[in-house]
Amino acid sequence: xxxxxxxxxxxxxxxxxxxxxxxxxxxxxxxxxxxxxxxxxxxxxxxxxxxxxxxxxxxxxxxxxxxxxxxxxxxxxxxxxxxxxxxxxxxxxxxxxxxxxxxxxxxxxxxxxxxxxxxxxxxxxxxxxxxxxxxxxxxxxxxxxxxxxxxxxxxxxxxxxxxxxxxxxxxxxxxxxxxxxxxxxxxxxxxxxxxxxxxxxxxxxxxxxxxxxxxxxxxxxxxxxxxxxxxxxxxxxxxxxxxxxxxxxxxxxxxxxxxxxxxxxxxxxxxxxxxxxxxxxxxxxxxxxxxxxxxxxxxxxxxxxxxxxxxxxxxxxxxxxxxxxxxxxxxxxxxxxxxxxxxxxxxxxxxxxxxxxxxxxx
Amino acid sequence: xxxxxxxxxxxxxxxxxxxxxxxxxxxxxxxxxxxxxxxxxxxxxxxxxxxxxxxxxxxxxxxxxxxxxxxxxxxxxxxxxxxxxxxxxxxxxxxxxxxxxxxxxxxxxxxxxxxxxxxxxxxxxxxxxxxxxxxxxxxxxxxxxxxxxxxxxxxxxxxxxxxxxxxxxxxxxxxxxxxxxxxxxxxxxxxxxxxxxxxxxxxxxxxxxxxxxxxxxxxxxxxxxxxxx
Numbered sequence: 001x002x003x004x005x006x007x008x009x010x011x012x013x014x015x016x017x018x019x020x021x022x023x024x025x026x027x028x029x030x031x032x033x034x035x036x037x038x039x040x041x042x043x044x045x046x047x048x049x050x051x052x053x054x055x056x057x058x059x060x061x062x063x064x065x066x067x068x069x070x071x072x073x074x075x076x077x078x079x080x081x082x083x084x085x086x087x088x089x090x091x092x093x094x095x096x097x098x099x100x101x102x103x104x105x106x107x108x109x110x111x112x113x114x115x116x117x118x119x120x121x122x123x124x125x126x127x128x129x130x131x132x133x134x135x136x137x138x139x140x141x142x143x144x145x146x147x148x149x150x151x152x153x154x155x156x157x158x159x160x161x162x163x164x165x166x167x168x169x170x171x172x173x174x175x176x177x178x179x180x181x182x183x184x185x186x187x188x189x190x191x192x193x194x195x196x197x198x199x200x201x202x203x204x205x206x207x208x209x210x211x212x213x214x215x216x217x218x219x220x221x222x223x224x225x226x227x228x229x230x231x232x233x234x235x236x237x238x239x240x241x242x243x244x245x246x247x248x249x250x251x252x253x254x255x256x257x258x259x260x261x262x263x264x265x266x267x268x269x270x271x272x273x274x275x276x277x278x279x280x281x282x283x284x285x286x287x288x289x290x291x292x293x294x295x296x297x298x299x300x301x302x303x304x305x306x307x308x309x310x311x312x313x314x315x316x317x318x319x320x321x322x323x324x325x326x327x328x329x330x331x332x333x334x335x336x337x338x339x340x341x342x343x344x345x346x347x348x349x350x351x352x353x354x355x356x357x358x359x360x361x362x
Numbered sequence: 363x364x365x366x367x368x369x370x371x372x373x374x375x376x377x378x379x380x381x382x383x384x385x386x387x388x389x390x391x392x393x394x395x396x397x398x399x400x401x402x403x404x405x406x407x408x409x410x411x412x413x414x415x416x417x418x419x420x421x422x423x424x425x426x427x428x429x430x431x432x433x434x435x436x437x438x439x440x441x442x443x444x445x446x447x448x449x450x451x452x453x454x455x456x457x458x459x460x461x462x463x464x465x466x467x468x469x470x471x472x473x474x475x476x477x478x479x480x481x482x483x484x485x486x487x488x489x490x491x492x493x494x495x496x497x498x499x500x501x502x503x504x505x506x507x508x509x510x511x512x513x514x515x516x517x518x519x520x521x522x523x524x525x526x527x528x529x530x531x532x533x534x535x536x537x538x539x540x541x542x543x544x545x546x547x548x549x550x551x552x553x554x555x556x557x558x559x560x561x562x563x564x565x566x567x568x569x570x571x572x573x574x575x576x577x578x579x580x581x582x583x584x585x586x587x588x589x590x591x
Binding site: 079094 | 487494498
């Protein structure tokens, strides 16, 4: 693993009908997503990291500090852990104004340990106009932004977020996502982000942990992990990869933007992102088809030369997953097994990846 | 006893004693009842049901039963009586502080139950949020639980106070009828009626009626539960 490990979490929790058994090593920077269906244990895992639940026999260290080591009788209560926690519901204190809510955690941190100022948290989340209001006067999206700012104002060494967008509708969700991306860019606080929404993961995560039935199926950098053929099965229709690139050129006539990445270029719809901006694009496996020749007579705009790396069966017996290497960048294609047989696909073969849809995710 | 004045000195001293008793009892009940209510609201211990039932007993027991047992336990031969004597406090029955003990027990459910409901209604989440914002348990109690449970405290205070004011049976059993010590308004009314002093009995009774109505009115007016949201 290229990332430095700074969070180590080993928990075993056994309830009737539910077992959490994980041993995670997570990077101490960027966003790590704990991804899984409901009941996969991701929230339990996050609560155990926060100390809200005590997983007996567990071990947890964050940035070299041991927060839990039951073999030595160490268990720091939640209020002594320098963390921030954002719950699914904003859970603002209803008896305090927004300003007092924000100050609640900050005032309990010694001045010398404060690294995020109130102004900074307010500015990052864009909540300055809300400060003197009471929580019941805010919309769901505003409340959740305040909750995030409140967690940040306590200068956490790690920010834990438990599906912070799940209780919001799509519009509110889109209102908050840009702020989350800003956090990512502007603060050097590692984030653990629990989600069951592949689009949020694609947009925000740098590191991905896939949980299923209390176990970690995979843990690694987002790009590599998404391209693993043993996982797309679990993602179903959302199987796909995320690429990082830069806007290299705008085509004003056709309203397109060219995103350059290590393996070449992709044309995407121009959504007003300026040239030079770092962006992420997401390519779903179902939108990638494979051809032996570079067709110039098709409507498909993005056609990349690629090399077949691996073939695997998909859940449905008619389908297969193919991992391609486009100039060092992994792509996954979902095609029928009949097509795979007709093209006689095999690892090492050079083909053309036809990409029908590319989504700019951030 | 002059029957032409509205409230005689003895009646006034009974009113004053009643208010003193109710105030002391209510303050003590906040101190004792809050931890009990908190424990009842949060515990998953099997003792929750038995303790809850114990606290609620005065709701169903005749006050004479409570008074009788208190008399026995706090009397010169009772275990509490032996203890208070050993501590040089004398025996509690037929004293003001004996009444306080009886009133605290008798009015306990009227304070504990509203508080327990208020604590229940707060739920786990605000406490967890406070913990993730570095607030320790005591800090959380004072900065989050107390303000959120305020309507419960108001209800508990009013009910505890009013119920103590309206107490009769327990007082009669363990307090008797000593002016300035144990003769509260309800006992005074009883005395007046016994003595056929209906005018005085009327004044005090009407006072109690008005007081009780105002208290309940305040409770219904200011208790936000059910009124807003």
